[in-house]
Amino acid sequence: GDKVSAQQFVDLQQGDSVHPGFRRAHAKGICVQGEFRNNGALAQYSSAQIFATSVTPFVGRFSLAGNNPTAPDLKAPVRSLALSFATSASEQWRIAMNTPPVMAVSNPQDFYQQLVAIKSGPKAIQTFFAEHPESADFLAWKDSYQPSGSFAAETYHSINAFYLVDDNEQRQPVRWHMQPTVSVTDDGLSGPNALHQELKARLAKQPVVFDWLFTLASAQDDERNPAIQWPAERPRINAGKIVITQWQAQQDGACHSINFDPLVLPSGISPTVDAILRARSAAYAESYRRRAVEQLRGQAKELSND
Numbered sequence: 001g002d003k004v005s006a007q008q009f010v011d012l013q014q015g016d017s018v019h020p021g022f023r024r025a026h027a028k029g030i031c032v033q034g035e036f037r038n039n040g041a042l043a044q045y046s047s048a049q050i051f052a053t054s055v056t057p058f059v060g061r062f063s064l065a066g067n068n069p070t071a072p073d074l075k076a077p078v079r080s081l082a083l084s085f086a087t088s089a090s091e092q093w094r095i096a097m098n099t100p101p102v103m104a105v106s107n108p109q110d111f112y113q114q115l116v117a118i119k120s121g122p123k124a125i126q127t128f129f130a131e132h133p134e135s136a137d138f139l140a141w142k143d144s145y146q147p148s149g150s151f152a153a154e155t156y157h158s159i160n161a162f163y164l165v166d167d168n169e170q171r172q173p174v175r176w177h178m179q180p181t182v183s184v185t186d187d188g189l190s191g192p193n194a195l196h197q198e199l200k201a202r203l204a205k206q207p208v209v210f211d212w213l214f215t216l217a218s219a220q221d222d223e224r225n226p227a228i229q230w231p232a233e234r235p236r237i238n239a240g241k242i243v244i245t246q247w248q249a250q251q252d253g254a255c256h257s258i259n260f261d262p263l264v265l266p267s268g269i270s271p272t273v274d275a276i277l278r279a280r281s282a283a284y285a286e287s288y289r290r291r292a293v294e295q296l297r298g299q300a301k302e303l304s305n306d
């Protein structure tokens with residue numbers, strides 16, 4: 001199909017009502033900070049500094065899919081976690097993850113059409129999925145997914161694959177996910193900011209901890225295709241713990257001015273040719289450009305979800 005530009009993506013995602021100063025997607029969220037406690041297990045696969053050092057701090061952001069920074073927390077179909085590690089003076093690693101393990105489609109053009117179909121209503125999206133059999137793994141996830149009662153209790157997936165690159169330039173394709181260490185039901189949660197309030201109350205008492213698990217592809221898996229789940233028997237390596245200790249409101253917080261572009265990678269990690277990664281990088285930059293201009297012009301709304 002025809003190429004889709006970053007401007008077209010962001011125009012569609014921001015929709016008719018622009019919220020000046022906010023992200024055009026995943027607009028509602030909260031900044032967090034913490035550290036990665038490495039256990040050394042990935043050092044043989046990747047020369048990245050983060051897998052050689054014991055502790056690396058990060059700035060992160062929990063968020064909800066959608067363009068509205070005041071949307072009700074419990075209505076969002078997808079929850080997210082983004083992390084930015086300053087792994088050395090010259091390198092950063094930025095990661096943006098969602099609750100589904102795969103995308104419904106394999107390329108940017110089809111994702112654009114999926115967003116068009118979502119806007120057109122339930123019948124259009126049903127037709128879209130019927131015409132895209134590669135969405136089967138995504139739909140299976142969607143059918144079985146039970147939203148939890150906490151950002152801390154979700155599993156967040158890289159979806160796109162990357163390569164771990166070792167000292168000899170050997171590449172191992174991987175996907176990763178953050179596995180929660182608590183389970184929380186949504187019983188009794190209510191109100192538009194339920195997940196934000198739950199997170200703040202939780203962090204006042206204890207850190208939020210995830211295990212960072214990497215799944216190793218084998219030669220039969222196509223690491224360029226973000227729609228296809230890899231078989232469950234693929235090896236998994238636990239690289240250590242993601243420990244979140246603090247939060248800040250997003251508009252004043254350290255995550256506000258970070259563009260969580262998935263192609264900002266340190267040496268030892270490299271991108272696959274998955275076209276979605278390039279599309280994401282371009283769209284995030286366009287969204288960032290728009291919100292930065294609005295902020296510069298003083299149009300950004302002061303708004304927090306406290």
Ligand code: HEM
Nearest residue numbers: 023025026061080082096097098158159279283284287288
């Ligand atoms: C072609 C496909 C995609 C497009 C066009 C797209 C577009 C966008 C845009 C425009 C933003 C706002 C960026 C900003 O202003 O900082 C965003 C944020 C985000 N996206 Fe995507 N996205 C895509 C796929 C994905 C996938 C596959 C994932 C998960 C693996 C993902 C996870 C996120 C997350 C977590 C955020 C919020 C990051 C933050 O907290 O700042 N996106 N996306």
